[in-house]
Amino acid sequence: MYDLGPVGNIPRGEGRLFRVGSLTVAVFRTRAEEVFATQPWCTHRQGPLADGLVAADTVVCPLHAYRFDLSTGRALGHACGDLETFDALVDPAGHVHVRLPDSSPARQAQPQGGCA
Numbered sequence: 001m002y003d004l005g006p007v008g009n010i011p012r013g014e015g016r017l018f019r020v021g022s023l024t025v026a027v028f029r030t031r032a033e034e035v036f037a038t039q040p041w042c043t044h045r046q047g048p049l050a051d052g053l054v055a056a057d058t059v060v061c062p063l064h065a066y067r068f069d070l071s072t073g074r075a076l077g078h079a080c081g082d083l084e085t086f087d088a089l090v091d092p093a094g095h096v097h098v099r100l101p102d103s104s105p106a107r108q109a110q111p112q113g114g115c116a
Ligand code: FES
Pocket: 042, 043, 044, 045, 046, 047, 061, 062, 063, 064, 065, 066
């Protein structure tokens, strides 16, 4: 797993982008002190999910308000596809750790595709 630093660097109810080598991942901290990690781009038109609104365990894309379940990545109320999610946790020292597989689509420098 990769250490992304203190959880306090992510305000409650917000997300932040992290780069791990050539990989990019969006990490979210909920108001209930849970952390989740997903691919950085929305499956609709590649909106920047880390800038989205975090409500409970969902994120709302800032571009067109499509919603996703942060724990499963599941698309909620639309058919643009689910997000890839990654294991994330906060260790006893308060650091966020994520597990990113080598084959992750997050490795892509630019998102591809989109849905209507
Ligand atoms: S790009 Fe995310 S909802 Fe449109």
